[in-house]
Amino acid sequence: MESKLLYKTDIVVIGAGQAGLSSAYHLKKLGLVPGRGFVVLDQSPQPGGAWQYRWPSLTLSTVNRVHDLPGLAFSETLDNDAPQVRANVAVPHYFEVYEKTFGITVYRPVKVKVVCEREGRFRVETDRGFFAARGIINATGTWETPYIPEYRGAEKFTGEQLHTKDYQTADVFKGKHVIIVGGGISAIQLLDEISQVTTTTWVTRRPPLFREGPFGAEEGRAAVAAVEERVRKGLPPASVVSVTGLPVTPAIEAMKARGVLKRREMFSEITERGVQWADGRAMNADVILWCTGFRSSLDHLMPLMLREENGGMVMAGRLATMVAKDPRVHLVGYGPSASTIGANRAGRAAAMELMEYLGLRA
């Protein structure tokens, strides 16, 4: 694409991870012609959504589960389904095969900088040109928006502060004391790896919610329903762990046995050399690793004024993908659909509802 040209299309899909690819598959299946009917834009250099950036030790045995995209099973694209296969290799390969198999053209790297309204259409401004569209399916995930809570003194700390997003390997922490902050699955996985090579302290805001027993389809549905209820009311989506709890896996049992799963309450401030608790206790550290999650990457939609005062959005439609304030905008991979299985289903609902709303279905 040459820059500064204006391309006219019916629907722009922003993001080509699980959510964007599922949406694109269904738009095409429902009869929309790629190009004139819809285009898919993604800022990353390669197929794979955020999976291309995950740390190398995240393997097919340590991910929760990567659900199939519609029409092609993940397992069919795996040369080797050994548990140690890296997720940041296998999933990007799956998405690449998927795009080719279904003729889904993704324009990349194309970063959407801002979406605004012009004469009844959306104007999608990218770093490679402009698009005019009648509808938007936003599927930009969360990876670009790491969240680190603010603590007094953070700027004074002379050690290193990192986020989950920056993590590559535990080996770089050898010989350093690492404080790991966060009560989610990523925090536990990184604590497990880092505590095998150096000393660690684990702090969380609330006592972690360990969940004994199986987590089957029924529990999964209940967790999704709880998040869906929130976004339908316009509340910001809750974290996954707050609705599912942390499953007690053999890895967690082993961490307990090694004595590294001792949680401390959150410190109250960061000092030059480490952290300090409200009662005056202090601890030196070389690294603070913030495993404090991500927020939805939605800043480019700001001019559309979709948010409520509390930062949430009132979501509507069959699977809560439609923004109630503007039914021409669907968010897939947001709230109840922020998982590979959820994004997959939501892509279909969003494609159907948006095409119906815009009168694009025969």
Ligand SMILES: Cc1cc2nc3c(=O)[nH]c(=O)nc-3n(C[C@H](O)[C@H](O)[C@H](O)COP(=O)(O)OP(=O)(O)OC[C@H]3O[C@@H](n4cnc5c(N)ncnc54)[C@H](O)[C@@H]3O)c2cc1C
């Ligand atoms: C460490 C970690 C492990 C996880 N493990 C699992 C798991 O095992 N199972 C599971 O179901 N879920 C897991 N999840 C949740 C997971 O992120 C989602 O399930 C799913 O991969 C998200 O897909 P997505 O399409 O919504 O987003 P992403 O995969 O993040 O894709 C978003 C795409 O949008 C693009 N993009 C972003 N902003 C822009 C922009 N402005 N312009 C253009 N393109 C843009 C990005 O380049 C990216 O390709 C995990 C999350 C994390 C952080």
